Amino acid sequence: MKHFFIFVLAVVAISCGSTRVDYDYDEQIDFSQYQTYNFMPEMDSGLSQLDLKRLMDATDAVMQAKGFTKSQTPDVLINIIAEEYEDVQRNSVGVGIGGGSYGGGVSVGAGIPLGGNKNHQTITLDLVDAQKDILVWQAVSDSNIKVGTNPQERVTHYTKIAQKIFEKFPPEE
Template identity: 40%
Template sequence: MKNLYLLLTVILLTSCSSIRVNYDYEKTRDFTQYKTYNYFSDVNTGMSELDSKRLFKAFDDAMQSRGYTLSQTPDFLVDIKSSEFQQQRNNNVGVGVGGSGRNVGGGISIGLPIGQSQLGREIIFDFVDESNDQLFWQAVSESNYKPNASPEKREAQFIALVEKVLEGFPPKK
């Protein structure tokens, strides 16, 4: 029952929230050579320790379901960095006053913001080849961030985010 609840929450979050991901990768790289991964020893996600654990668990589960193995002797290393930002409000109401009458004109216009601004979070995933220390794949994700969300909602958000990020790995040629 708990798994069903978590699955429904993930579906709800992915349908309601907007997770945007941009990918970049080295076109000449043979991605079939990569089977094992690990994290940089000095990874600093920029998130709380609990959120970092949630993100790493979601990432490990998703990678394992795709056939990759966490290893002490990895083929590639993963670095994860994040930052929070204030999203711009795009909703405004314009109020204007104009003059009329015989060659007399004037006007005042004011844009009033509607609603509250939201927090956003950018998370960057870098995949670096262990043998030559070169970046070969990168995903930059942006999503809404609610600092007061429950642990269950945070976990579901990270699962949805990682699934969206890993849709582009390995790249389809």
Template identity: 40%
Template sequence: MKHLKFLFVLFFMTSCGSTVHYDYEKSTNFNNYKSYNYFDNMKTGLSELDTKRLIRAMDAKLKNMGLSKSENPEFFIDIQSQDIHSRNNSNVGIGVGGGGGRVGGGVSIGIPVGQRNNNREIMIDFVDKSNGERLFWQAIAESSYNPNATPEIRAAQFEKIVEKVFSKYPPEQ
């Protein structure tokens, strides 16, 4: 039973859930936006192959939402990302205690278990270029990833992220 609890805690801590934060311009009428395209020369911070995987996942999701990709779009999409490497939380602690007329002491050393977590933050901006490059919607997703994952796993991870990112688009006003 003790091992089962340990495995549950380990699984919970290493699960690859993602967190998404949203922001938008309150005065925006999202019904006015039906077509999109991506900014030329985007510097996504992803590899070229991962950029293609993310764009494919976004195109499929946006198409399912009734938006179409166009050469003369109503808004443009910008994608940026950065890797966030978490640090190991190992530490050293010294303590002194007593009770019942006895005094004791101890030293504690934290030993990192496992490897560093690799997290990636992906920022997706919707920009109305016809209105002075006005940012009207933004999503920032943070999720863990394995840099050695297979192409199929990477594509599936991007699909999950995109699904979660666009679950709140358009925002309820």
């Protein structure tokens, strides 16, 4: 039983900080044709201006590390859409006290919630062919986000998100 409890704690600890990313792309596209990028001129990202700038700066760093160049006449345009939601925890532990004798009894019960509500952030990043105006690649990330973080923690968060999102870009042929 002790080992099971330790295992459960380890799984919970690992899953709390994880970022999951799902990818989709057009298999007919030759991604080697894309050398330049820029961001959509009019983005309604759902992020604050500060967080959008942090994510765009992190995206710039990752794209440039992958050999892409930011251009005013790009091959692909990047669009960012973010949503935040609260995941309500429904797990609880019941505690009860009971007693009685000879047909009479008293009992008290209570439910103690396990963990608290968690804030999540979903970021959808679209790459659109600038000439054809078609979506060619998409990544959707879902991660926990801490409330009340300082600016440096937010830079770190968005840097990790950008690295994870572009981990499998461009897709291998």
